[in-house]
Amino acid sequence: MEWYPRHRRDLPWRHTRDPYAIWLSEVILQQTRVKQGMPYYLDFVTTYPTVHDLAAAPEDEVLRHWQGLGYYSRARNMHHTAQQVVREYGGVFPGAYAELLKLRGVGQYTAAAIASFAFGEKVAVLDGNVYRVLARVFGIASDIAAPATRKEFQALADTLIPATAPAEFNQAIMEFGAIQCPPRKPDCLFCPMQHQCFAFQHGMVQELPVKSKAKASRTRYFHYLVLRYGDTVYMKKRGPKDIWQGLYDFALTETDAAELPAVALVDAVEALGGQLATNRAEEPVQALRHVLSHQKVEARFHSLWLQQPLPVSLAQAADLAAFTPSETNNLPKPVLIANFLDKPWK
Numbered sequence: 186m187e188w189y190p191r192h193r194r195d196l197p198w199r200h201t202r203d204p205y206a207i208w209l210s211e212v213i214l215q216q217t218r219v220k221q222g223m224p225y226y227l228d229f230v231t232t233y234p235t236v237h238d239l240a241a242a243p244e245d246e247v248l249r250h251w252q253g254l255g256y257y258s259r260a261r262n263m264h265h266t267a268q269q270v271v272r273e274y275g276g277v278f279p280g281a282y283a284e285l286l287k288l289r290g291v292g293q294y295t296a297a298a299i300a301s302f303a304f305g306e307k308v309a310v311l312d313g314n315v316y317r318v319l320a321r322v323f324g325i326a327s328d329i330a331a332p333a334t335r336k337e338f339q340a341l342a343d344t345l346i347p348a349t350a351p352a353e354f355n356q357a358i359m360e361f362g363a364i365q366c367p368p369r370k371p372d373c374l375f376c377p378m379q380h381q382c383f384a385f386q387h388g389m390v391q392e393l394p395v396k397s398k399a400k401a402s403r404t405r406y407f408h409y410l411v412l413r414y415g416d417t418v419y420m421k422k423r424g425p426k427d428i429w430q431g432l433y434d435f436a437l438t439e440t441d442a443a444e445l446p447a448v449a450l451v452d453a454v455e456a457l458g459g460q461l462a463t464n465r466a467e468e469p470v471q472a473l474r475h476v477l478s479h480q481k482v483e484a485r486f487h488s489l490w491l492q493q494p495l496p497v498s499l500a501q502a503a504d505l506a507a508f509t510p511s512e513t514n515n516l517p518k519p520v521l522i523a524n525f526l527d528k529p530w531k
């Protein structure tokens with residue numbers, strides 16, 4: 186806590202005790218670096234200055250503002266939570282850790298952050314930075330990826346946090362982990378904790394914390410049928426139970442291999458009642474790769490021009506609708522799709 190005032194970064198969410206703004210910053214910064222998250226935070230507090238504004242916004246619009254941050258369930262949960270706060274709490278965030286935990290998408294970390302930063306409650310936060318600092322300083326070799334380990338670290342953090350300045354303690358230990366004691370190349374040489382740090386004293390800085398490997402990622406092959414008629418393109422909103430829920434992409438055929446036989450492509454178009462205006466040989470294909478946390482998407486975009494619009498009933502049955510370029514611009518999309526559409530239409 187002596188180190189913190191001298192080294193902390195000046196971040197906009199540290200100038201407020203508004204639980205709504207703090208909650209926004211915490212949701213945005215989960216699995217996102219500060220530099221990447223900052224413009225999103227500023228955009229959200231400007232576009233939706235109060236929880237009422239966010240709750241009243243259409244989901245598509247919220248997802249559009251979120252575009253590029255990934256982990257879109259966070260945005261949907263955030264939107265839902267804003268509505269919950271308005272509906273059940275009259276637009277006032279609950280002021281206690283236990284109550285905050287009842288909000289959707291608000292886990293122990295976020296509840297602790299809001300409770301301490303906004304309301305001064307003595308509850309210790311545990312994020313990746315805190316785990317790392319505690320594991321190194323106290324020499325704890327438990328696997329931080331194992332859920333059971335949380336109790337052990339929480340108990341330790343609870344003994345350290347002072348009743349007089351819980352918010353500052355939480356901020357300080359997280360910032361210390363981010364700046365002084367990052368995963369790679371911690372600045373041990375100039376570290377004020379050097380003499381107390383188990384990892385430094387025992388030459389175990391690189392071994393701690395212990396974290397078991399995440400499960401191997403799998404590769405998925407997406408073949409997008411980018412059906413175009415005039416200056417419109419057919420897009421669909423993705424359903425639940427898969428990546429990118431609620432975002433827009435194109436008619437999709439998923440296979441186990443990078444190649445899609447020509448006949449399968451033609452069959453897929455015909456199943457939608459479409460007739461191609463160009464022959465197969467002229468059709469441009471673009472390939473893009475997108476890496477997610479547990480899967481890699483190899484996407485091929487087959488741009489196909491139609492002789493006439495798709496029959497309405499078949500298009501509707503496949504959840505497809507035609508959009509102009511400016512309309513597609515306003516739809517929330519996975520970055521992969523946005524990158525594809527950014528290229529000039531042929």
Ligand code: SF4
Pocket residue numbers: 318321322365366371372373374376377378379382383384385390
């Ligand atoms: S001595 Fe090194 S490992 Fe220990 S707390 Fe300081 S920076 Fe982290």
